[in-house]
Amino acid sequence: xxAHAGCEAPPEPRPRPPETTTAWRPLGxxxxxxxxxxxxxxxxxxxxxLVWVTTGEATTGAGPLRVSLYxxxxxxxLQTIVDTVGVGTDTVPFADEPRVSYLEVESDxxxxxxxxxxxxxxxxxx
Numbered sequence: 001x002x003a004h005a006g007c008e009a010p011p012e013p014r015p016r017p018p019e020t021t022t023a024w025r026p027l028g029x030x031x032x033x034x035x036x037x038x039x040x041x042x043x044x045x046x047x048x049x050l051v052w053v054t055t056g057e058a059t060t061g062a063g064p065l066r067v068s069l070y071x072x073x074x075x076x077x078l079q080t081i082v083d084t085v086g087v088g089t090d091t092v093p094f095a096d097e098p099r100v101s102y103l104e105v106e107s108d109x110x111x112x113x114x115x116x117x118x119x120x121x122x123x124x125x126x
Contacts, residue, residue, distance in 0.1 A: 031112065050067065066083045068106075
C-alpha cells in the first residue's frame, strides 16, 4: 500500500519548559547614622540586591556611604557594593558565592537605610 502525500500524522507538540519566576527573599533591613557591622546572614543562591537610601545630610554633598560584603567565616572583605556621597537611592544587583556573610557600613553625616534581598527562583507549570 502506498502512502499518500499529506497523510502523515502531525508531529507531537513539544512540551513547553516550565515557567520560572524570581521572588526576592529579605535577608535583612538596617538603618542608622554612622558605622555599623550587621549580624551574619546565609547567602544560598548567590543572586543578591541591595536597596539603599540616604537622607538628612549634615552638609550638602558631604555625607559618604560605603557598604561592603564580608565573609563571616574568615572576616575577609569580599566586595564593595555601594560607595557614594550625598543624598540618593538605588538598587544594586550583585552576586557572590553561597556562604555566611555580613555587611559593614561606613558612613558619616548622613542617615541611611539598607534592605538586602536574595533571589529565589520558583518553577511552575504553564
